[in-house]
Amino acid sequence: MSEAEAWEVSEDECLKTRAYPKRSGKEEPEEPIVEVEGLSKHYPPATKAVDGISFTIERGKVFSLLGPNGAGKTTAVEILEGLREPTSGSASIFGVDVSHDYNKVRKRVGTLPQNYEPFEMLKAIEALEYWASLFNMKKSREELVTLLERVGLGAKIDAMGGKMSGGEKRKLGIAMSLINDPELLFLDEPTTGLDPKARRDLWALIQRIKEKGTTVVLTTHYLDEAEKLSDDVAIMNHGKIVAHGSPDQLVEKYGMATLIVLVGVGQAAVDELARRGIDSHRENGNVVVPVTNPRELRTTFAKLSSVEIEFKDMYTRRQTLEDVFLSLIGQKMDEGVLRA
Amino acid sequence: MSVTRIVAEIKSYGKQYMRNKSAAFFSFAFPVLMILIFGAMFGSGAISKMTISVQNLDDGPYSQAIMDLMNKTTLVNIKMIPQGADVTEYIKEKSLDVAIYFPANFSEEISLGMLDSNAIAAKVVLYGDPSQSTFGTVASLTGQVVVQMNYNMAHARPLAEMEVRHVAKENYSMMDYFLPGVIGITVMTNSMYSMTAVCASQRSKGYSKMLATTLLRKDEWLISKFIFYTILLTSSLLLTYFVGTLVFEMHSNITVLTIVLIAAGAFVFTSLGMLLGTVIKDAESASAVAGAIGFPMMFLSGAFFPLEAAPSWLQAISKGIPLTYFNDALRDTMVFGNNISALTNLAIVGVVGVVVFVLASRLISWKE
Numbered sequence: 001m002s003e004a005e006a007w008e009v010s011e012d013e014c015l016k017t018r019a020y021p022k023r024s025g026k027e028e029p030e031e032p033i034v035e036v037e038g039l040s041k042h043y044p045p046a047t048k049a050v051d052g053i054s055f056t057i058e059r060g061k062v063f064s065l066l067g068p069n070g071a072g073k074t075t076a077v078e079i080l081e082g083l084r085e086p087t088s089g090s091a092s093i094f095g096v097d098v099s100h101d102y103n104k105v106r107k108r109v110g111t112l113p114q115n116y117e118p119f120e121m122l123k124a125i126e127a128l129e130y131w132a133s134l135f136n137m138k139k140s141r142e143e144l145v146t147l148l149e150r151v152g153l154g155a156k157i158d159a160m161g162g163k164m165s166g167g168e169k170r171k172l173g174i175a176m177s178l179i180n181d182p183e184l185l186f187l188d189e190p191t192t193g194l195d196p197k198a199r200r201d202l203w204a205l206i207q208r209i210k211e212k213g214t215t216v217v218l219t220t221h222y223l224d225e226a227e228k229l230s231d232d233v234a235i236m237n238h239g240k241i242v243a244h245g246s247p248d249q250l251v252e253k254y255g256m257a258t259l260i261v262l263v264g265v266g267q268a269a270v271d272e273l274a275r276r277g278i279d280s281h282r283e284n285g286n287v288v289v290p291v292t293n294p295r296e297l298r299t300t301f302a303k304l305s306s307v308e309i310e311f312k313d314m315y316t317r318r319q320t321l322e323d324v325f326l327s328l329i330g331q332k333m334d335e336g337v338l339r340a
Numbered sequence: 341m342s343v344t345r346i347v348a349e350i351k352s353y354g355k356q357y358m359r360n361k362s363a364a365f366f367s368f369a370f371p372v373l374m375i376l377i378f379g380a381m382f383g384s385g386a387i388s389k390m391t392i393s394v395q396n397l398d399d400g401p402y403s404q405a406i407m408d409l410m411n412k413t414t415l416v417n418i419k420m421i422p423q424g425a426d427v428t429e430y431i432k433e434k435s436l437d438v439a440i441y442f443p444a445n446f447s448e449e450i451s452l453g454m455l456d457s458n459a460i461a462a463k464v465v466l467y468g469d470p471s472q473s474t475f476g477t478v479a480s481l482t483g484q485v486v487v488q489m490n491y492n493m494a495h496a497r498p499l500a501e502m503e504v505r506h507v508a509k510e511n512y513s514m515m516d517y518f519l520p521g522v523i524g525i526t527v528m529t530n531s532m533y534s535m536t537a538v539c540a541s542q543r544s545k546g547y548s549k550m551l552a553t554t555l556l557r558k559d560e561w562l563i564s565k566f567i568f569y570t571i572l573l574t575s576s577l578l579l580t581y582f583v584g585t586l587v588f589e590m591h592s593n594i595t596v597l598t599i600v601l602i603a604a605g606a607f608v609f610t611s612l613g614m615l616l617g618t619v620i621k622d623a624e625s626a627s628a629v630a631g632a633i634g635f636p637m638m639f640l641s642g643a644f645f646p647l648e649a650a651p652s653w654l655q656a657i658s659k660g661i662p663l664t665y666f667n668d669a670l671r672d673t674m675v676f677g678n679n680i681s682a683l684t685n686l687a688i689v690g691v692v693g694v695v696v697f698v699l700a701s702r703l704i705s706w707k708e
Binding site: 078081082083084106107109110111112113114115116117119120121122126130131133134135136160173176177 | 342344345347348349351352355356357359360545546547549550551552553554555556706707
């Protein structure tokens with residue numbers, strides 16, 4: 001099986017299941033390759049872009065920094081990439097302090113910056129050849145073609161960067177960031193501005209990268225992206241990490257476990273439920289009844305069946321990161337912007 | 341420092357540069373076009389005849405004698421303005437740059453002047469717009485013709501005359517003097533304008549941050565750009581020189597010093613472009629800012645127009661512009677063969693280049 005074929009995991013297959021494993025709590029902790037302790041970046045006079053954050057990232061995991069625009073995600077990641085000097089605190093990769101010795105880890109790290117666009121007047125294969133040279137590597141045409149095939153650009157080998165679609169440009173950027181076979185890959189908002197199809201393509205690609213054993217640090221403001229791809233998520237707001245854990249852990253810790261959704265009813269139903277002592281709220285034209293303890297599901301259903309409410313349908317759903325985010329931040333997020 | 345990375349950077353940048361049609365145009369087609377256009381205008385040395393409008397209200401012989409002398413110069417065609425027309429209105433109506441007017445008593449006043457040494461000299465009047473180059477030419481010509489007529493009537497001859505001698509080789513054409521200016525402009529515009537835009541767009545498109553994560557060092561990047569522009573502009577110079585020599589039989593020399601000067605020019609203007617690029621946020625503003633700096637430099641350096649007659653403050657500004665020394669050095673070695681003077685000017689260009697390079701390499705940042 002060729003290297004490119006080994007990467008052939010269908011998009012559906014990798015999106016069917018969540019990327020992160022369920023944690024039993026008995027799992028042996030993996031070796032942390034990124035360690036951040038009390039990291040801050042302040043800009044005078046009073047901007048605290050990053051404000052005392054701490055986290056570790058284990059080898060082979062996908063770690064997401066999730067938050068609205070201006071939360072401090074990119075600043076934090078750029079400190080780890082050696083692009084910014086921290087005001088205080090420490091950040092190390094592979095045990096090396098990045099603010100002093102980043103050169104020691106440069107060859108082991110790949111980077112896709114935010115808003116990256118490939119060189120307009122270079123063909124995809126030329127861009128990769130050039131990038132390999134900047135790491136003192138000489139790659140054969142076959143190796144470069146294989147890499148392009150791995151990221152789904154097998155048909156775009158001779159396409160100019162400027163003639164590619166938004167999704168293809170990001171894929172080429174990811175291919176460039178993989179040229180040195182990095183152990184750690186930083187992807188700063190890789191899907192921002194892409195259409196849903198292109199986003200799903202990139203998710204599948206990131207999943208394949210993870211399955212090859214590469215540790216991925218992802219910054220994103222898409223909740224579904226973080227939830228689908230991440231083993232660990234740190235939610236940032238105003239420079240601070242307000243919550244950290246696997247998506248499951250976050251939902252368990254900050255969410256309300258299960259929601260019963262009553263379809264096709266309005267405010268009158270909320271009022272009626274309140275009279276019966278059942279807490280509920282309206283959401284997207286439906287009425288939602290949160291059940292904090294799964295053991296109360298049966299009794300809640302019993303209570304609901306006794307209420308005279310004409311609903312079109314009723315179903316339960318598990319809470320998502322979106323619900324967690326809303327409960328933690330108090331606002332919804334749309335394309336990185338907090339909505340009231 | 342890694343030669344592999346520098347070569348990779350030159351190759352990659354070169355491919356991108358040459359695939360950009362406008363960049364390739366300004367590197368190769370623009371200087372050749374400049375030489376061809378200016379050569380067609382001035383290269384042959386032949387001057388086309390000017391048309392001068394004349395209103396003659398004088399019925400005596402002297403106004404006609406002046407017009408005959410003018411015709412003899414073979415430089416002008418005389419077109420008569422109707423006697424009944426108001427000369428100032430006629431000039432406005434026909435948008436004339438210049439017109440000559442002989443008053444009704446012109447010959448009579450000359451005759452009186454010959455008899456009476458206290459009589460007022462007869463006047464031939466020149467109307468026109470002094471800002472137009474035609475006006476100056478006609479004024480000079482008319483002045484010389486009137487002086488010549490005075491000599492003729494006084495049966496006198498000039499006792500001193502001007503003789504023109506070329507300081508460069510006898511067979512040098514005007515295009516030989518013009519070529520260094522074209523090279524100077526080409527070197528400045530190509531290296532400075534494009535580097536300003538490159539630095540700005542690298543930052544806005546995230547290239548700089550990506551570069552900062554590779555093994556490529558900033559000084560390697562800067563050196564690769566300097567080498568690329570030296571190769572590009574030397575090729576451009578050779579092409580322009582070849583076309584100029586083929587079409588206009590130019591005889592100016594391309595010496596080793598000329599190539600060294602091209603390298604020095606690429607160095608100073610590439611560095612200047614990088615320096616400008618450090619303060620410009622986006623590629624769209626880059627060309628405007630580079631133009632705002634480049635155009636005044638173009639004119640104040642004396643590349644095309646001598647500044648000896650310019651006000652002293654303008655000449656002082658000219659002395660503060662690296663392009664002035666670069667053009668002078670090119671002219672010194674290519675036209676006058678004065679390599680000592682060229683080396684002096686080269687030293688000034690080099691010192692400015694080092695200062696700007698150090699500033700640019702310190703200020704340019706791929707990181708924060």
